[in-house]
Structure formats: C-alpha cells, structure tokens
Amino acid sequence: xxxxxxxxxxxxxxxxxxxxxxxxxxxxxxxxxxxxxxxxxxxxxxxxxxxxxxxxxxxxxxxxxxxxxxxxxxxxxxxxxxxxxxxxxxxxxxxxxxxxxxxxxxxxxxxxxxxxxxxxxxxxxxxxxxxxxxxxxxxxxxxxxxxxxxxxxxxxxxxxxxxxxxxxxxxxxxxxxxxxxxxxxxxxxxxxxxxxxxxxxxxxxxxxxxxxxxxxxxxxxxxxxxxxxxxxxxxxxxxxxxxxxxxxxxxx
Amino acid sequence: xxxxxxxxxxxxxxxxxxxxxxxxxxxxxxxxxxxxxxxxxxxxxxxxxxxxxxxxxxxxxxxxxxxxxxxxxxxxxxxxxxxxxxxxxxxxxxxxxxxxxxxxxxxxxxxxxxxxxxxxxxxxxxxxxxxxxxxxxxxxxxxxxxxxxxxxxxxxxxxxxxxxxxxxxxxxxxxxxxxxxxxxxxxxxxxxxxxxxxxxxxxxxxxxxxxxxxxxxxxxxxxxxxxxxxxxxxxxxxxxxxxxxxxxxxxxxxxxxxxxxxxxxx
Numbered sequence: 348x349x350x351x352x353x354x355x356x357x358x359x360x361x362x363x364x365x366x367x368x369x370x371x372x373x374x375x376x377x378x379x380x381x382x383x384x385x386x387x388x389x390x391x392x393x394x395x396x397x398x399x400x401x402x403x404x405x406x407x408x409x410x411x412x413x414x415x416x417x418x419x420x421x422x423x424x425x426x427x428x429x430x431x432x433x434x435x436x437x438x439x440x441x442x443x444x445x446x447x448x449x450x451x452x453x454x455x456x457x458x459x460x461x462x463x464x465x466x467x468x469x470x471x472x473x474x475x476x477x478x479x480x481x482x483x484x485x486x487x488x489x490x491x492x493x494x495x496x497x498x499x500x501x502x503x504x505x506x507x508x509x510x511x512x513x514x515x516x517x518x519x520x521x522x523x524x525x526x527x528x529x530x531x532x533x534x535x536x537x538x539x540x541x542x543x544x545x546x547x548x549x550x551x552x553x554x555x556x557x558x559x560x561x562x563x564x565x566x567x568x569x570x571x572x573x574x575x576x577x578x579x580x581x582x583x584x585x586x587x588x589x590x591x592x593x594x595x596x597x598x599x
Numbered sequence: 600x601x602x603x604x605x606x607x608x609x610x611x612x613x614x615x616x617x618x619x620x621x622x623x624x625x626x627x628x629x630x631x632x633x634x635x636x637x638x639x640x641x642x643x644x645x646x647x648x649x650x651x652x653x654x655x656x657x658x659x660x661x662x663x664x665x666x667x668x669x670x671x672x673x674x675x676x677x678x679x680x681x682x683x684x685x686x687x688x689x690x691x692x693x694x695x696x697x698x699x700x701x702x703x704x705x706x707x708x709x710x711x712x713x714x715x716x717x718x719x720x721x722x723x724x725x726x727x728x729x730x731x732x733x734x735x736x737x738x739x740x741x742x743x744x745x746x747x748x749x750x751x752x753x754x755x756x757x758x759x760x761x762x763x764x765x766x767x768x769x770x771x772x773x774x775x776x777x778x779x780x781x782x783x784x785x786x787x788x789x790x791x792x793x794x795x796x797x798x799x800x801x802x803x804x805x806x807x808x809x810x811x812x813x814x815x816x817x818x819x820x821x822x823x824x825x826x827x828x829x830x831x832x833x834x835x836x837x838x839x840x841x842x843x844x845x846x847x848x849x850x851x852x853x854x855x856x857x858x859x860x861x862x863x864x865x
Binding site: 360361363364365368382383437440441442444445447448449451452453455456457458459460462463464535538539541542543546547557558561564566569572573576577580581583584 | 617620621623624625628640641643644645697700701702703704705707708709711712713714715716717718719720722723724795798799802803806807813814817818821822824826829830832833836837840841843844
C-alpha cells in the first residue's frame with residue numbers, strides 16, 4: 348500500500364497536468380465557435396465514430412503504406428551507399444559536401460517540381476518520403492565513417508585483413524551506430540514527408556482526411572486525425588530512440 | 600526513455616578537405632542532370648544551363664526580392680519569438696521538477712508531431728495571412744529549442760550551483776551567470792535544428808496559404824512551367840539552410856572553444 352501511495356504522489360503532477368490540459372481543452376472548445384475549436388469530448392466521440400465507420404483505419408493504413416515504403420527505400424538506399432562512401436575515401440570526399448547541402452536544404456521546396464514532373468500517383472509521393480529520409484541516413488553514416496580512426500584500418504591492413512573481414516570487423520561496427528542516429532532522424536522526417544506529400548501532391552490518407560475535415564469545418568475530425576498522427580509519431584520516435592540507444596553501446 | 604535533443608559535437612569545418620574531387624564531382628552531377636533532362640524530360644524541366652541563364656534576371660526582379668524579404672523576415676521574426684519563449688519554457692522544465700513533470704509530455708508530443716499537420720488548423724485560426732505563417736514558423740522552431748535548453752539546464756554540474764549558493768548568489772544571478780552560459784552548447788545545437796525547421800515551416804505555410812514568399816514564388820513559377828526561375832529560389836533556400844548550419848558550427852567553435860565532446864586525433 349505504501350509503495351502504491353508513494354507512486355501515486357510521485358505521479359500526481361503528471362496526472363494533474365493531464366487532467367488540467369483536458370479540462371482546458373474542453374472549456375476552451377465549448378466557449379469557441381465550433382468551426383474553430385472542438386472540445387475534447389466531441390473529439391473523442393468523433394474519433395470513435397470515425398474508427399467505427401472504418402474511415403480512420405482505412406486512411407491511416409494508406410498513410411502507413413506511404414510512410415513505410417518511403418522510409419524503407421530511404422534506409423535500403425542510404426545505408427549501403429553510406430557504407431560504400433565510408434570505405435571509398437575519394438568518393439566520400441567528392442560527394443560529402445553535396446550530401447551535406449541536401450541534408451540542410453528544406454526539401455519541401457522540391458514538391459512543386461515533383462508534382463509537375465511526376466504527377467499525382469503513389470510513387471511521386473513515395474519519392475517525397477524517400478527524399479526526406481535518405482539524407483539523414485547518408486549524412487550520419489558519413490559522419491560515422493569520418494570518426495573511424497585511420498589506425499584501425501592500418502592495423503587491419505598490416506595484419507593482411509581481407510576486405511570482407513575489414514567491413515565486418517571495422518567499417519560496419521564503427522559506422523552503424525551513426526547510421527542508427529540517421530535512421531532515428533529519418534523516421535521523424537519521413538513522417539513530415541508523408542504529411543507534406545498528402546497535403547501538396549494528391550490528397551490521400553490522413554492528410555486528405557484533415558484537409559476535407561477542415562474544409563467542412565469538422566474540427567473534431569481534424570483533431571481526431573491529428574491525435575492519431577501525434578500518437579504514431581511518439582511511438583515511432585521512441586522506437587527510433589531505442590534503436591539508437593541499442594547501437595550506441597558500440598560507439599568507441 | 601525520454602525523447603531528448605541530441606547534442607552534436609561541433610564538427611571540424613565540413614568544407615575543409617580536398618577541392619579538386621569535389622569540383623569534379625559537382626561538374627559530373629551537373630552534366631548528368633543536363634543530359635538526363637534534355638533527353639528524357641519535357642522541355643520545361645529545370646536544367647543547370649537554364650537555371651544559370653535565368654539566375655541574373657531572377658535575382659534582381661522585384662517579385663523575387665519581395666518574396667525573399669517576406670520569407671526571411673518571417674523566419675527571423677518567428678525564430679526570435681521561438682528563442683525567447685522557448686528558452687523561458689526550457690529553463691522552467693530544466694530547473695524545476697514540477698515544471699518538468701507538468702510540461703514534459705505535452706512538449707514531447709508536440710516535438711514528435713510533424714509540424715505540417717497544424718497547417719489547416721492554423722490557417723483556420725489565423726486566416727490565410729502572414730499570421731498563419733508566423734505561427735507555423737514559431738510552432739516548427741520552438742520545441743527543439745525548449746527540449747535542448749531543458750537538457751542543457753539539467754546538465755549544469757551540481758558543483759557550480761553549490762558553489763554559487765554557498766557564496767550567497769541570488770536565483771537570478773545563478774540563472775544568468777551559471778545556468779544559461781553552461782547550457783549554451785545545447786542551446787546552439789537546438790537552434791541549428793530550429794533554424795532548419797523554421798525555414799521548412801515558412802515554405803510549407805506559403806504553399807498552403809498562398810501568401811507571398813519564396814515558397815509561393817516556387818509554387819507559382821513551377822505551376823506556370825517556369826522551372827528554371829523557380830529553381831533559383833530553391834538554391835537560395837538551400838543556401839540559407841547551409842548558412843544556418845555553418846554559422847552555428849562556427850560560433851560554437853569560436854565562442855565556446857572549451858566545449859569539445861570528441862577530442863579525436865587525426
């Protein structure tokens with residue numbers, strides 16, 4: 348009992364802040380025009396409605412397909428290419444500036460070009476998510492490659508290590524933790540890319556649900572979809588942090 | 600496991616290194632781009648030669664300069680608001696256990712949220728106007744500042760605080776002379792993220808609300824098949840993105856020389 352009570356006391360501020368936040372949302376929502384702000388209770392009702400009607404799950408699945416295809420492509424392309432750049436010094440020195448520039452460029456600016464060149468289908472949207480996620484993976488893998496002490500490779504060489512062994516024992520263990528940092532960043536960026544593609548290319552998925560609901564002044568539906576995206580974002584972010592922490596142990 | 604800012608060590612200048620391979624690679628990329636577009640793409644698609652040809656007339660044209668001013672002005676204003684508010688909230692979270700417990704989950708939720716999803720709501724609340732863009736920029740930038748300032752304030756060594764306390768320092772002086780300077784590297788790391796995010800926020804808000812700025816300049820020109828002209832604006836956005844990165848790396852090295860996480864020997 349005592350332990351329970353101690354836990355309760357410790358968690359009290361958190362629970363109270365949740366209650367206060369919910370109450371604030373409810374009060375503000377009730378006192379504002381329904382078109383601008385829906386109270387929490389209405390949002391919850393709408394969330395249940397949209398889930399029961401199958402609309403929310405359907406759109407969420409469509410978004411998830413876009414997100415995971417783009418992110419997977421970003422990792423599948425970014426990781427091997429990054430490792431190749433890690434090993435081949437002249438190639439890395441030739442390309443690292445351009446990768447750094449693309450990493451720092453707000454790539455959303457390219458969406459209008461993608462729209463007018465590739466049109467409205469599924470794959471142009473995948474291209475957006477891919478572009479958002481590939482550069483963090485590449486950039487961080489290169490950072491990792493730069494952190495490998497040259498002595499390690501020299502020692503491996505002087506022991507006549509084969510290329511394969513060099514990759515297995517030096518290159519991959521030393522760059523992978525950095526790649527994981529890149530993947531964590533890529534998860535967040537891919538989510539932004541997903542919403543951007545759904546807003547600015549062809550409207551599908553949760554992005555479309557949000558847009559249509561806004562036009563219909565159905566704020567409760569907007570909040571429902573936003574809540575779902577926030578929840579997904581937090582879960583994915585935690586996954587990314589866990590992945591990164593798991594591999595961070597390898598960092599020398 | 601809390602979602603927290605990652606502190607990236609100030610890197611050695613990224614641009615330091617051999618010049619020739621980079622120039623060669625750059626030329627190869629440009630030539631490949633030119634050939635691929637000429638052979639396979641419709642004629643309105645941007646090519647390096649087209650962008651170079653369009654560059655001089657675009658950068659002096661009145662619509663472009665107006666757009667540039669609007670976007671940069673909004674980004675500067677939004678970042679300033681985000682820095683002031685974000686530092687305040689971040690200190691509250693980093694130095695007060697209660698503040699941390701009350702705010703943490705909200706901040707983490709907002710930080711994990713792709714900032715774009717607020718666009719429809721913001722345009723509803725603030726109208727299709729500069730206010731919606733400003734709100735989007737602040738929203739995009741503030742959470743990385745909050746999270747990193749809170750991390751920084753939390754990481755202040757206990758000894759500093761104890762020494763200050765035993766010399767009878769007031770809370771205010773402790774805040775301004777110990778906590779803030781000690782969390783500077785974290786703040787700069789957060790600001791680097793915030794700068795990039797603010798730029799993205801400005802562009803997407805302009806796409807969405809069609810108010811004047813570089814984002815709208817790109818949207819309008821690409822819709823009217825002036826891709827070369829639109830791409831000039833992309834180059835400027837890329838330059839700002841890189842400039843923020845370089846500036847913050849430089850000032851970390853210049854003003855916080857004691858802060859070095861990786862003493863790598865090369």
